[in-house]
Amino acid sequence: ETGVTQTPRHLVMGMTNKKSLKCEQHLGHNAMYWYKQSAKKPLELMFVYSLEERVENNSVPSRFSPECPNSSHLFLHLHTLQPEDSALYLCASSQVFLGETQYFGPGTRLLVL
Amino acid sequence: GNSVTQMEGPVTLSEEAFLTINCTYTATGYPSLFWYVQYPGEGLQLLLKATKADDKGSNKGFEATYRKETTSFHLEKGSVQVSDSAVYFCALSDQVGGYQKVTFGTGTKLQVIP
Numbered sequence: 120e121t122g123v124t125q126t127p128r129h130l131v132m133g134m135t136n137k138k139s140l141k142c143e144q145h146l147g148h149n150a151m152y153w154y155k156q157s158a159k160k161p162l163e164l165m166f167v168y169s170l171e172e173r174v175e176n177n178s179v180p181s182r183f184s185p186e187c188p189n190s191s192h193l194f195l196h197l198h199t200l201q202p203e204d205s206a207l208y209l210c211a212s213s214q215v216f217l218g219e220t221q222y223f224g225p226g227t228r229l230l231v232l
Numbered sequence: 233g234n235s236v237t238q239m240e241g242p243v244t245l246s247e248e249a250f251l252t253i254n255c256t257y258t259a260t261g262y263p264s265l266f267w268y269v270q271y272p273g274e275g276l277q278l279l280l281k282a283t284k285a286d287d288k289g290s291n292k293g294f295e296a297t298y299r300k301e302t303t304s305f306h307l308e309k310g311s312v313q314v315s316d317s318a319v320y321f322c323a324l325s326d327q328v329g330g331y332q333k334v335t336f337g338t339g340t341k342l343q344v345i346p
Contacts, residue, residue, distance in 0.1 A: 150331050150332075161236075161337060162276075169330045170330070172330075174329060174330050209275050209276070213332065215331050216332065218264035218332070221278075222278075223277065224275050225275045226275050
């Protein structure tokens with residue numbers, strides 16, 4: 120595997136379910152990001168981990184819980200979501216330095232019923 | 233805070249037409265500027281970037297010049313192809329504490345028809 124991978128690619132869940140999204144980067148980067156992409160809205164930065172430490176939590180509801188066990192893996196744990204949480208969730212990685220390119224995974228398309 | 237404004241889409245062009253997608257930004261300091269492209273069913277991928285004023289980024293026939301005086305980073309291509317149909321995002325990054333924070337525009341959908 121190369122680049123940034125995300126699993127699952129598609130997920131349908133009820134509001135009472137608990138699920139997790141997984142992201143893995145094979146680029147040797149030291150920062151990882153979760154973004155939410157909704158129709159007709161800019162990408163929303165949700166969480167940032169730099170050197171495995173969470174450095175940004177952009178006022179995200181507590182029903183989203185990130186985990187970064189090492190520099191290559193990032194998880195987003197989901198529980199009691201709302202229908203408005205349906206979106207494409209993108210993971211990205213980069214080096215921490217200014218001007219470095221962020222590399223994105225293909226995303227997980229989430230539908231909350 | 234930082235912000236990025238790009239032209240509303242969708243933009244529909246005939247093959248071989250000239251493309252311009254406008255992008256302006258507001259930022260303190262000296263951000264780096266990017267254009268990312270998203271093809272259907274995929275994540276974003278870097279198209280080009282510029283890290284300081286007057287730099288020109290270029291890739292696959294696309295170009296954009298970092299204009300500090302007009303706070304702009306317009307994307308251009310001389311002759312578009314059907315395969316260029318995608319959503320294009322302008323973005324800036326700024327160093328915030330221990331990481332770089334990227335601010336994205338809303339995206340401009342480009343459709344190229346044969």
